[in-house]
Amino acid sequence: xxxxxxxxxxxxxxxxxxxLLSFIAMSLLSCGKKKTxxxxxxxxxxxxxxxxxxxxxxxxVSELASPVPGIVRELSVQPGSMVKxxxxxxxxxxxxxxLAINEINSRLASQKxxxxxxxxxxxxxxxxxxxxxxxxxxxxxxLKDAATTDDHVRKLQNDYDQGLQKVKKLKNDFMLSEAxxxxxxxxxxxxxxxxRLTTLKAPMDGTVLDILPKKGExxxxxxxxxxxxxxxxxxxxxxIDEMYATRLALGQHCxxxxxxxxxxxxxxxxxxxxxxxxxxxxxxxxxxxxxDRRIRKIEVSIQHPKTTLxxxxxxxxxxxxxx
Numbered sequence: 001x002x003x004x005x006x007x008x009x010x011x012x013x014x015x016x017x018x019x020l021l022s023f024i025a026m027s028l029l030s031c032g033k034k035k036t037x038x039x040x041x042x043x044x045x046x047x048x049x050x051x052x053x054x055x056x057x058x059x060x061v062s063e064l065a066s067p068v069p070g071i072v073r074e075l076s077v078q079p080g081s082m083v084k085x086x087x088x089x090x091x092x093x094x095x096x097x098x099l100a101i102n103e104i105n106s107r108l109a110s111q112k113x114x115x116x117x118x119x120x121x122x123x124x125x126x127x128x129x130x131x132x133x134x135x136x137x138x139x140x141x142x143l144k145d146a147a148t149t150d151d152h153v154r155k156l157q158n159d160y161d162q163g164l165q166k167v168k169k170l171k172n173d174f175m176l177s178e179a180x181x182x183x184x185x186x187x188x189x190x191x192x193x194x195x196r197l198t199t200l201k202a203p204m205d206g207t208v209l210d211i212l213p214k215k216g217e218x219x220x221x222x223x224x225x226x227x228x229x230x231x232x233x234x235x236x237x238x239x240i241d242e243m244y245a246t247r248l249a250l251g252q253h254c255x256x257x258x259x260x261x262x263x264x265x266x267x268x269x270x271x272x273x274x275x276x277x278x279x280x281x282x283x284x285x286x287x288x289x290x291x292d293r294r295i296r297k298i299e300v301s302i303q304h305p306k307t308t309l310x311x312x313x314x315x316x317x318x319x320x321x322x323x
Contacts (some may be wrong), residue, residue: 032126046244047321052259055240055313057229058299062207064226068092075215075229077208078317082231087202089226092214092219097195104188111184113182115177123169129163152222205231209311229311234302236268238317239295241279247321248273253301255318265307272299 003312070092077089078089136156142148202208209227213219240248252274256266300317302309309315 001003005083007238010298013209028277033076041225048320049244049247049321051238051240051295053236053300053315053317055234055302055309055311055315057311058232058235058239059230060231061311062203062206063224064089064203064228065222066092066196066200067221069221070094070198070219071216071249072213072217072219073210075264077211079208079210081208083202083206083208084097085202085204089200089202089208090213093201094195094198094200097191097198100191101188101195104184104191108184111177111181114180115174118177119293122167122174125163125167125170129160129167132160132163133323138314140187193262199295200225203227204228207231234309234311235271236302236315236317238298238315240319242277242296244321245277245296248296248298248319254319255320256300257316259314259316259320263306265315266305267308268300268317269303270298271301273290274298 027287058081058319073092073093075089077083077087078292083089085177101274124191136153136159139156143153145149175321207229209229219225236254248270250270252270254268254270255264277294277296280293280295296316298319
């Protein structure tokens with residue numbers, strides 16, 4: 001005998017099975033969440049920060065510019081030379097300046113002779129004028145005694161007036177010649193300075209890092225012709241991210257390492273801190289970099305160096321912030 005199929009009972013069974021499976025899935029999910037939930041980790045305070053820097057002389061490297069244009073005639077030093085202030089670094093061709101000095105010296109000599117002639121002529125006319133004045137005064141006395149005539153006195157007066165005007169003119173000519181001599185002297189001083197500027201000298205004690213032009217090459221006015229490091233102690237210029245800018249202080253201890261090295265090569269202390277935030281500059285490889293992070297510059301003294309540090313050596317500077 002065939003038993004009729006109970007659809008209601010089968011549906012109830014399926015519903016119970018779905019509910020049971022859903023309960024198991026929710027339980028497993030709940031257990032998984034409990035396993036992944038952990039207590040928040042308390043972060044330790046930052047006591048050390050790192051910045052990238054480079055080794056430079058205190059005061060920085062100077063780029064020397066030529067005050068005048070010219071052709072390099074002679075190189076007096078080589079890169080790496082240690083020099084004193086005033087040491088000649090290179091000479092520019094000074095033919096034009098020397099000829100100008102010779103020409104103005106000739107003009108000065110002629111002008112001085114002209115002044116001497118004018119002075120002698122003026123003194124001669126002053127003596128003659130004094131004699132005319134004496135004759136006029138004597139004639140006036142004689143006229144009172146009727147010992148001479150009015151025409152004679154008038155003639156002497158006219159001669160005296162003309163002599164007086166001539167002396168005044170000679171005096172003005174003499175003063176003009178002296179003024180011209182002063183102008184020539186000023187012009188000579190300017191030409192002499194132009195000549196002096198063709199000899200390029202070291203402005204300080206230090207080391208010549210580069211001499212850029214070669215003998216025979218042209219140098220433009222204000223063009224850099226040499227790089228020079230002053231004779232000052234080496235320091236590290238470093239850049240610290242703006243996140244820690246307010247935690248920097250003078251005297252903080254620093255550890256200096258070469259890039260990629262573990263062992264320190266020197267120690268130091270912060271000796272200068274920039275008063276403001278700046279754009280990254282020391283090692284910016286891309287001028288179009290739009291990164292908006294800014295930095296604060298520091299300068300660190302170099303103490304106890306364990307190796308020779310050359311100018312422009314790239315280093316890592318770790319600053320101890322303390323607790």
